[in-house]
Amino acid sequence: MKIVSNIFVFVLFVALGVIGFAYSGLYNVGASSAHGGFTNWLLSTISHESIERRATEVSVPNLDDENLVLAGINDFDSMCIDCHGAPGKKPAAVGQGLNPPAPDLSEEAAEMTAAELFWVTKNGIKMTGMPAWGATHDDDALWPVVAFMTRLPDLDADGYQALLARAEGQGHHQRDGQGDGDSAGHEHGGSDAGAAASHEHGETAPGARTHDETPDKAAHDHSSHSHDEPTPEKEVKPHDDGHDHDH
Numbered sequence: 001m002k003i004v005s006n007i008f009v010f011v012l013f014v015a016l017g018v019i020g021f022a023y024s025g026l027y028n029v030g031a032s033s034a035h036g037g038f039t040n041w042l043l044s045t046i047s048h049e050s051i052e053r054r055a056t057e058v059s060v061p062n063l064d065d066e067n068l069v070l071a072g073i074n075d076f077d078s079m080c081i082d083c084h085g086a087p088g089k090k091p092a093a094v095g096q097g098l099n100p101p102a103p104d105l106s107e108e109a110a111e112m113t114a115a116e117l118f119w120v121t122k123n124g125i126k127m128t129g130m131p132a133w134g135a136t137h138d139d140d141a142l143w144p145v146v147a148f149m150t151r152l153p154d155l156d157a158d159g160y161q162a163l164l165a166r167a168e169g170q171g172h173h174q175r176d177g178q179g180d181g182d183s184a185g186h187e188h189g190g191s192d193a194g195a196a197a198s199h200e201h202g203e204t205a206p207g208a209r210t211h212d213e214t215p216d217k218a219a220h221d222h223s224s225h226s227h228d229e230p231t232p233e234k235e236v237k238p239h240d241d242g243h244d245h246d247h
């Protein structure tokens with residue numbers, strides 16, 4: 001009985017200590033101050049294990065398709081490099097101030113499976129700068145980026161540029177003067193464009209899309225939305241088109 005009450009008192013003190021600490025303002029939330037070794041270990045372990053476990057539920061399509069890779073590098077170049085950089089390209093200002101930092105994906109992609117890369121790209125990572133791209137893109141728009149990332153470890157700065165040049169016009173972020181990406185045409189959840197998108201995607205039978213047609217299809221769909229009037233309230237919510245995205 002004594003042991004039980006001792007444990008109870010101990011737990012109570014720990015809880016009070018944690019609450020007191022939270023209210024004390026002592027913790028430095030500034031992104032400019034480094035995480036301590038323990039916090040770092042704790043957060044990266046939680047993150048690593050969580051990704052690994054959830055990625056087991058992702059079913060990976062055939063990514064061995066050059067068109068998918070070409071579409072992917074364009075999308076990667078507009079969606080990811082501001083934070084992550086790319087071979088021969090430094091992250092932009094926004095990426096340089098992140099804490100935790102956005103890692104070099106050439107290294108990470110060599111260690112992660114395609115399923116893990118996809119899961120993180122789609123779902124993002126809480127309490128870091130890593131966005132959930134699945135909030136604005138359906139799975140078919142994200143697999144090209146994953147296909148490209150599997151090639152990333154083999155690319156140096158010249159290889160990256162050469163592939164990017166070959167990819168002109170591919171992908172849903174094709175560089176054709178429509179702005180650099182997410183400003184136009186990606187608010188699937190936005191009011192008008194969202195309704196149009198749901199309708200349009202809803203007419204495609206689930207499974208009717210093969211990834212062979214992904215780049216063209218994605219490019220087509222997105223460009224058809226991007227000329228809609230700008231949606232004033234950029235409400236971001238998961239794109240609901242009737243497909244089941246929870247693999």
Ligand code: HEC
Nearest residue numbers: 047079080083098100101102108117120121125128129130
């Ligand atoms: C606004 C900044 C930002 C953008 C844009 C961004 N990321 Fe990230 N990303 C991060 C940060 C920060 C982390 C590190 C999170 C952490 O430490 O847990 C991260 C982590 C990742 C990881 C996990 C790496 C690992 O080792 O676990 C992957 C994969 C990834 N990002 C892919 C992408 C892709 C693909 C894109 C583009 C579609 C993208 N990111 C765009 C900030 C960003």
